[in-house]
Each structure stands twice: as structure tokens, then as C-alpha cells.
Amino acid sequence: MTGKIALIPGDGIGPEIVAEAKKVLDTVAKKYGHEFEYETLLMGGCSIDAYGEPLTEESLEKAKASDAVLLGAVGGNVGNSRWYQVAPNLRPEAGLLKIRKGLGLFANIRPAKLFSQLKDACPLKPEIIGDGFDIVMMRELTGGVYFGEHKTEEIDGIRKSTDIMAYDENEIKRIAVKAFEVARKRGKNVTSVDKANVLDTSRLWRAVVDEVAKDYPDVTVKHMLVDNCAMQLVMNPRQFDVILTENMFGDILSDEASMITGSIGMLSSASLGAGKLGLYEPSHGSAPDIAGKGIANPIATILSAAMLLRYSFDLDEEAKAVETAVEEVLKAGYRTIDIMSEGMTQVGTVSMGDLIAEKI
Amino acid sequence: MTGKIALIPGDGIGPEIVAEAKKVLDTVAKKYGHEFEYETLLMGGCSIDAYGEPLTEESLEKAKASDAVLLGAVGGNVGNSRWYQVAPNLRPEAGLLKIRKGLGLFANIRPAKLFSQLKDACPLKPEIIGDGFDIVMMRELTGGVYFGEHKTEEIDGIRKSTDIMAYDENEIKRIAVKAFEVARKRGKNVTSVDKANVLDTSRLWRAVVDEVAKDYPDVTVKHMLVDNCAMQLVMNPRQFDVILTENMFGDILSDEASMITGSIGMLSSASLGAGKLGLYEPSHGSAPDIAGKGIANPIATILSAAMLLRYSFDLDEEAKAVETAVEEVLKAGYRTIDIMSEGMTQVGTVSMGDLIAEKI
Ligand SMILES: CC(C)[C@H](C(=O)O)[C@@H](O)C(=O)O
Ligand SMILES: CC(C)[C@H](C(=O)O)[C@@H](O)C(=O)O
Numbered sequence: 001m002t003g004k005i006a007l008i009p010g011d012g013i014g015p016e017i018v019a020e021a022k023k024v025l026d027t028v029a030k031k032y033g034h035e036f037e038y039e040t041l042l043m044g045g046c047s048i049d050a051y052g053e054p055l056t057e058e059s060l061e062k063a064k065a066s067d068a069v070l071l072g073a074v075g076g077n078v079g080n081s082r083w084y085q086v087a088p089n090l091r092p093e094a095g096l097l098k099i100r101k102g103l104g105l106f107a108n109i110r111p112a113k114l115f116s117q118l119k120d121a122c123p124l125k126p127e128i129i130g131d132g133f134d135i136v137m138m139r140e141l142t143g144g145v146y147f148g149e150h151k152t153e154e155i156d157g158i159r160k161s162t163d164i165m166a167y168d169e170n171e172i173k174r175i176a177v178k179a180f181e182v183a184r185k186r187g188k189n190v191t192s193v194d195k196a197n198v199l200d201t202s203r204l205w206r207a208v209v210d211e212v213a214k215d216y217p218d219v220t221v222k223h224m225l226v227d228n229c230a231m232q233l234v235m236n237p238r239q240f241d242v243i244l245t246e247n248m249f250g251d252i253l254s255d256e257a258s259m260i261t262g263s264i265g266m267l268s269s270a271s272l273g274a275g276k277l278g279l280y281e282p283s284h285g286s287a288p289d290i291a292g293k294g295i296a297n298p299i300a301t302i303l304s305a306a307m308l309l310r311y312s313f314d315l316d317e318e319a320k321a322v323e324t325a326v327e328e329v330l331k332a333g334y335r336t337i338d339i340m341s342e343g344m345t346q347v348g349t350v351s352m353g354d355l356i357a358e359k360i
Numbered sequence: 361m362t363g364k365i366a367l368i369p370g371d372g373i374g375p376e377i378v379a380e381a382k383k384v385l386d387t388v389a390k391k392y393g394h395e396f397e398y399e400t401l402l403m404g405g406c407s408i409d410a411y412g413e414p415l416t417e418e419s420l421e422k423a424k425a426s427d428a429v430l431l432g433a434v435g436g437n438v439g440n441s442r443w444y445q446v447a448p449n450l451r452p453e454a455g456l457l458k459i460r461k462g463l464g465l466f467a468n469i470r471p472a473k474l475f476s477q478l479k480d481a482c483p484l485k486p487e488i489i490g491d492g493f494d495i496v497m498m499r500e501l502t503g504g505v506y507f508g509e510h511k512t513e514e515i516d517g518i519r520k521s522t523d524i525m526a527y528d529e530n531e532i533k534r535i536a537v538k539a540f541e542v543a544r545k546r547g548k549n550v551t552s553v554d555k556a557n558v559l560d561t562s563r564l565w566r567a568v569v570d571e572v573a574k575d576y577p578d579v580t581v582k583h584m585l586v587d588n589c590a591m592q593l594v595m596n597p598r599q600f601d602v603i604l605t606e607n608m609f610g611d612i613l614s615d616e617a618s619m620i621t622g623s624i625g626m627l628s629s630a631s632l633g634a635g636k637l638g639l640y641e642p643s644h645g646s647a648p649d650i651a652g653k654g655i656a657n658p659i660a661t662i663l664s665a666a667m668l669l670r671y672s673f674d675l676d677e678e679a680k681a682v683e684t685a686v687e688e689v690l691k692a693g694y695r696t697i698d699i700m701s702e703g704m705t706q707v708g709t710v711s712m713g714d715l716i717a718e719k720i
Contacts, residue, residue: 075557093557123594128483145505145525150560159568160528161560165505168520195608197435197453200510200521208519230612231619234483234594248555252590252612259591 002035003313006066008099011045011092012286013296013349014072020298020353021070021305024325027357028309028318039066043099044074044092044286045083054095060102068312069099069279070305073286081288088150101142105271105279106171107178108139108250109307112257112267117330118339121262124234133238135257136186138179139250141271143171144201146247167201167246169208176212178272179244183219187241190221193229193249205246226253233257258283265297265338268304270311278312280304294348297336299326302356325359362395363673366426368459371405371452372646373656373709374432380658380713381430381665384685387717388669388678399426403459404434404452404646405443414455420462428672429459429639430665433646441648448510461502465631465639466531467538468499468610469667472617472627472643477690478699481622484594493598495617496546498539499610501631503531504561506607527561527606532568538632539604540576547601550581553589553609565606586613593617618643625657625698628664630671638672640664654708657696659686662716685719 007022009015022038029036041059048054054074063069075092076083083092099105114122114132122129148164176192183190192209194202206223213221224232226249232239233256245253258264267283282300290296303326310319334355335344347355367382369375382398389396401419408414414434423429435452436443443452459465474482474492482489508524536552543550552569554562566583573581584592586609592599593616605613618624627643642660650656663686670679694715695704707715 088557088560088563091557097558123485123488124483125485146558148522152560152564158528158530159564160526161564162508163525163559163561165523165525166520168518170518195611197448197451198457198506199523200448200512201523203448204512204519204521227611227615230590230616231624234616234619249612251555251587252609255587256590256594256616259594264591 001313002037003068004037004039004066005308006063006069007038007040008043008063008069008071009040010043010072010074010286011076012073012288012291014074014286016291016294016296016349017282017298017301018070018072020349021301023353023357024302024322024360025305027360028322031360032315032318034315043071043095045076045081047095048083048090048092053090054092055098060099063099064103064277067277068308069103070301070308071279071281072301073282073284075286076288097146099279100271101147103277103279104142104273106140106142107175107272108141108269109182109272110137110139110254110258110267110269110283111135112137112254112261114261115263115266115330118263118266120341121339122260123262124237124260128236130238133240135237135240136182136242137250137254137257138175138182138242138244139254140171140175140246143167144247165199165201165248167204169204172205172208173212174274176209176244179242180212180216180219183242184216188219189241190219191229191240191243192221192223193226193243193245193253194223195226196223197225201246209244229253230256233260254283263339264300265336266299266303268300268307270304270307272311276312278308280308294350295337296349297338298349298353299336302326302353321360325356328359329355361673362397363428364397364399364426365668366423366429367398367400368403368423368429368431369400370403370432370434370646371436372433372648372651374434374646376651376654376656376709377642377658377661378430378432380709381661383713383717384662384682384720385665387720388682391720392675392678394675403431403455405436405441407455408443408450408452413450414452415458420459423459424463424637427637428668429463430661430668431639431641432661433642433644435646436648457506459639460631461507463637463639464502464633466500466502467535467632468501468629469542469632470497470499470614470618470627470629470643471495472497472614472621474621475623475626475690478623478626480701481699482620483622484597484620488596490598493600495597495600496542496602497610497614497617498535498542498602498604499614500531500535500606503527504607525559525561525608527564529564529568532565533572534634536569536572536604539602540572540579543579543602544576548579549601550579551584551589551600551603552581553584553586553603553605553613555586556583557585561606569604589613590616593620614643623699624660625696626659626663628660628667630664630667632671636672638668640668654710655697656709657698658709658713659696662686662713681720685716688719689715
């Protein structure tokens with residue numbers, strides 16, 4: 001098959017890790033007889049430097065015209081960089097919000113899984129993690145307080161700010177359907193997280209999730225308050241299979257969940273919409289402090305490329321091949337510095353990419 | 361001295377644990393020559409049963425007329441109880457929100473501390489907790505999305521809900537001042553948590569916190585994004601001293617922080633306003649599943665009573681005496697079932713109260 005992939009390296013370690021993921025995609029193309037056409041686009045700080053804005057309309061249009069987008073990371077040290085001395089809608093992260101909304105990517109899928117080879121990195125005690133956990137966070141990505149009106153005004157000399165959190169039933173329904181579909185192929189267990197004892201959006205969320213659940217009698221659904229979920233993730237993460245939640249809660253809980261795996265450098269993500277076009281990116285950030293040093297872990301981005309193959313191109317076998325290659329390299333004892341432990345062989349970004357590509 | 365204390369036992373285990381805290385307060389009164397006058401008020405499910413609403417105006421007025429309020433817990437099994445078959449503003453938790461707002465309690469102080477005797481209960485690995493951690497969460501309690509307008513409507517047959525998150529500078533300033541004051545008496549370190557890369561309320565929050573920080577040159581202040589904070593609490597909780605945040609983020613993060621101590625049955629809280637009147641309650645909930653069994657841990661409520669003595673009555677010595685008594689009882693090996701471990705002596709709610717009272 002032929003496919004058009006937009007590459008958005010972004011800032012910080014972005015270019016280094018995207019280069020390795022591209023290397024892996026090239027290897028897949030060669031081995032399985034596919035042809036990927038790439039176009040590199042600017043987004044984030046690098047786009048601010050080049051065009052004065054974090055994502056130009058032209059880049060957004062090019063992303064829309066592609067079959068899939070592979071992203072590194074955007075942004076820098078908030079507050080310490082020239083990129084943050086401007087209006088909020090001109091900062092690097094605004095590019096990310098703009099592309100999510102522009103591409104209609106309402107479903108953010110973030111697997112948080114404990115790799116058996118990296119069990120020691122988990123900050124939780126062995127008796128809590130048992131033989132590991134494997135959660136999928138399904139976060140709504142184009143609604144909620146992220147995309148309601150934001151306003152700051154001065155009334156009688158007093159500054160006041162307002163952010164509007166809003167959801168309509170269709171926005172909730174489509175992400176709920178995706179979550180139940182994902183759960184059906186996994187542990188058949190959805191935990192829907194909200195704050196229904198306080199928020200109207202959460203009460204609507206709960207009602208709509210219950211309605212959608214009726215079409216999935218084979219999937220168990222449970223509702224949990226967000227504060228409780230933040231506790232349960234630490235106390236008993238193995239109770240979860242698929243966690244379904246709104247944008248802001250998903251932002252917080254998915255980071256918490258990824259940290260309890262102990263290896264955020266390993267975690268991929270996919271942001272999907274109604275069609276096949278998706279955006280794939282590592283769960284971690286741009287790590288400006290280690291940019292350019294050749295030590296960043298490219299695995300999260302490589303695994304994001306695997307998700308790209310699976311979700312945007314339906315290349316399940318190829319996706320599996322990438323995932324297996326990663327596991328084999330880990331089994332062989334190779335580690336980047338962030339996941340290094342005694343007795344293992346430390347390698348840099350490029351070598352890690354090479355090693356994984358070789359195993360495909 | 362003489363003081364008027366409103367007791368609000370509430371639901372579930374509430375009455376059992378408040379009885380033990382009262383026992384301790386009585387012992388303090390006797391030993392130190394004070395006189396506490398008590399009035400018992402209904403709030404939560406029990407008030408719904410009695411009056412059809414979670415907190416009557418009369419009870420609120422009586423709470424206002426007291427010097428301090430000691431609360432057990434309100435609510436039951438959400439969804440499984442008759443208390444939740446009514447409109448949101450008639451549910452048990454609405455009583456809690458109403459009393460917080462009615463008493464102007466804008467500052468919620470929740471210490472999350474690892475008790476040295478209970479280190480084993482911490483879900484984090486020993487190398488992460490080191491010789492323990494001791495955090496204070498300062499949560500804004502009467503603003504933000506909790507108290508903005510909540511609305512659900514149907515437009516062209518589509519249900520839509522909206523919640524408004526709002527803060528003005530004065531609301532931020534007063535909680536920030538409290539946080540810096542608390543930090544000054546502790547580790548002199550404030551981490552202010554927001555989502556300034558997305559929310560206007562967070563950008564205002566950050567600006568006002570920086571303004572307040574100027575009056576506290578001896579206190580270090582750092583800003584952290586809420587998603588990052590949710591990670592850092594798990595990865596490196598010892599970096600924190602005082603965490604300052606808005607209402608919703610504080611709800612989530614304080615529960616996460618309390619869970620990483622591993623003993624939520626031990627954690628107290630105080631909700632304060634501009635004057636001396638405060639509301640004191642355990643950080644845990646009403647635990648309906650173990651209500652009436654005599655096994656609930658009363659220590660969080662007893663330690664909340666200690667905070668009551670300290671903040672509402674300026675009885676620092678007496679507060680310390682209660683805290684020391686709790687430590688001695690733990691040292692002597694007594695445990696309720698939730699904190700039980702090998703070689704310790706298991707006791708019930710009443711015995712635990714007796715043991716602590718005896719040590720005063
Ligand atoms: C950079 C930021 C706007 C973004 C978000 O909050 O969604 C990030 O934290 C994420 O989770 O992808
Ligand atoms: C019961 C609920 C409304 C309350 C809150 O969200 O504030 C509780 O979770 C808390 O933290 O005290």
C-alpha cells in the first residue's frame with residue numbers, strides 16, 4: 001500500500017526521536033512492500049521561530065491532507081523561553097490544541113502498561129503491581145474546559161478569569177463508543193471517570209455513558225469519581241482495563257497512570273477522529289534539558305508509529321512486528337539512560353533506533 | 361477557656377468516629393481546665409431523611425454561631441442509595457458544599473504525612489519514600505468550577521451541559537497568603553499548581569501567586585502544571601512541602617497525596633476562612649460498608665480535633681498533646697484493622713478512642 005505521513009518533529013528531543021521512528025517505518029515499508037511518502041511540518045516553538053505562530057494554516061491543511069501524523073513533542077521550559085513571552089494562543093502548546101481540534105481528533109488513546117523487562121522501574125511496591133498492569137486511558141480530546149471560552153477581564157479594578165467547561169451528548173457519545181469498542185477487544189471492562197457529585201457536565205457524561213453501555217452488554221461498566229480514581233491508580237492499578245474520561249481529568253489521570261509504569265519514555269499515544277486520519281505521539285514531553293545530546297529514548301515514538309500502522313493503515317501485522325522488535329531489544333538488554341539498570345547495556349537514541357529496526 | 365463546638369456526625373461511620381474525637385476533646389477539657397459546649401447538627405443523608413434536605417438553614421445558622429465545627433463524613437454509596445435519587449442540590453454532598461460556602465471556608469488544609477510507624481503501608485517503594493514525607497495541601501475551597509453556574513439544557517433535542525470555572529484575584533490572593541503563611545512555619549517551600557498552558561483562571565492564578573510571593577522573600581515558590589504534579593507526587597513526593605492549588609485540582613491531588621501515605625484513615629483536615637471559625641474533618645469518606653461495625657479508624661477525626669484546638673482556639677499545647685497521644689498509642693502497637701500489620705494489637709473504634717484519651 002501507499003500512504004502519506006506528515007512528520008512533525010517539533011521541539012526539544014522531538015527531531016531526534018521522530019528520526020528513529022521514521023527509520024523504523026522505512027524498514028517496515030521495505031520489508032512489507034509498502035510505500036510511505038513523508039512531509040515534514042513545523043509545529044510548536046520551531047514554528048513560532050519560523051512563522052511567528054505555533055501552527056500555520058498551511059501546515060494544518062497539509063496535515064489534514066495526509067493519512068497520518070507522527071509527532072515528536074512541542075514546547076520548552078515554560079516561563080524560561082521566548083516562546084512563552086507571548087499571548088497564550090501563540091505559545092507552542094497552542095499548536096497542539098489547534099491540530100487536535102482542526103483534525104477533529106476527539107479520542108486520545110494512551111496505553112499505560114508495565115513492561116515486564118522494566119518492572120523494577122515501577123515506583124509502586126511489588127505486592128501492588130503483582131504481575132503487572134496494562135491500562136488504556138481513553139481521554140476526550142476536543143471538548144470540555146480546554147475548548148470552552150476563556151476570558152479575563154477587569155471589573156472595578158479586580159481581575160477576573162473564566163473558563164467554560166461544556167459537553168453535549170454527541171461529544172460524549174462518540175468517545176464512549178470508542179472506549180467500549182477498545183474494551184471489547186481487551187478486558188471488557190470500562191471505568192468511566194467523572195465528578196458527578198459536583199458538575200453538570202459529569203452528570204450528563206454519566207447518563208450518556210450508561211446509554212452507550214446498553215449496546216455493549218458484554219462489557220462491564222463502572223462509574224468512579226475523579227478524586228477516587230486518582231487514589232485507586234496508586235493503590236490498586238490492576239483493577240482497571242479501560243478508563244474513559246473527559247479532557248481535563250484525562251490529562252491529569254493519564255500522566256499519573258503513565259508515571260506508575262515508571263517508564264514514561266516507553267508510552268505511546270494515538271489521537272483519533274471519525275475517519276482513519278490520526279495523530280500519533282509519545283506520552284512524554286519535549287525534554288529540552290536533554291535535547292541534542294543523543295540520549296533520549298525513542299521507544300515511545302516508535303511504539304506510536306506502531307499505533308499509526310495499526311489505526312490509520314490497518315497494518316496490524318506490521319504494527320505487531322514493531323512492538324515485538326521493541327520487546328526483543330529490551331530482552332537483549334539494551335536500554336537508554338532513562339530506563340537503564342544494573343547489568344544492562346546502555347545505548348543512545350540512534351543506536352536504539354538501529355537495534356529496533358534491525359529486529360523487524 | 362470556653363468554646364462552642366458544633367458536632368456534625370453525618371453518615372456512615374461518621375457518628376462512631378466523631379464520638380471518639382469528642383471523647384478526646386472532653387479529656388483535653390478536663391485536663392487543661394477548659395469548657396466545651398457541644399451542639400449536634402444533622403448534615404448529609406441523615407438530614408435528608410429527617411428534613412428532606414442535606415443541610416437546613418437552621419443548622420447552618422447554628423454552625424455559624426459556633427466557634428468550630430467537627431464533622432465526621434457525609435454521603436453513602438452513590439447511585440445505590442435513596443439519597444441519590446433526587447436533584448443534585450438535595451444530595452448529601454450538597455450539604456458539605458453549602459456549609460463550606462456558608463461559613464466562607466476558602467482554605468482547605470490537608471496534611472499528607474507518612475507516619476513513621478506506618479511506613480509499610482505506603483504503596484511506594486522504600487527508595488522513593490526514603491525517611492518519609494510530609495506534605496501540606498492547601499486547596500482553595502469556595503471558588504472555581506465547584507461554585508460557578510452549572511447548567512443543563514436541551515437545544516434542538518441535544519442535551520448540553522455547562523459548568524463555569526471562575527476566579528477573581530481576591531479569591532486567589534487570600535488562599536495564596538494562607539499557603540505562604542503555612543509554608544513559612546514549615547519547609548518554606550510552596551509549589552503552586554495550575555494548568556496555565558490552557559486555562560485563563562490558571563494564568564491569573566499564577567500571576568497573583570507571584571504577586572503574593574513578593575511579600576514572602578524567605579519562601580521559595582515554584583509553579584507546576586497539574587498533570588506534571590500528578591506524576592511528581594508518585595515519582596518524587598519528597599520534593600514537596602506546601603502544595604497550593606485551586607478547588608478542582610486540589611480535590612484530585614489531595615486524594616492522590618493522601619493515598620501515597622498509605623493510611624488515609626490517619627489524615628485530618630481543616631477548612632478555614634477569614635476568622636477563627638473552622639470546619640474540621642477526616643480526609644476519608646463515610647465508608648458505609650463498615651458503618652456500625654465498630655471497626656472504623658477514629659484517628660483522622662481525632663487529629664482533626666487537634667487541628668480544631670490549634671486553629672480555632674489557639675490551644676497549641678493541647679493540640680500537641682493529642683498528636684503525641686496518637687503517636688504513643690501507635691508506638692505501643694495498637695492498630696485498627698485498616699492499618700493493622702503483623703505483630704500489632706488490633707483494636708476497634710471505641711478502644712482506640714479510649715487508648716488515645718488515656719494518654720492525654
Ligand atoms: C501541552 C498540553 C496542552 C497538553 C494537554 O494538556 O492536553 C499535554 O499536557 C498533553 O496531555 O498532551
Ligand atoms: C464530597 C465532595 C463534594 C467533596 C469535594 O469534591 O470537595 C470531597 O471529595 C472532598 O474532597 O471533600
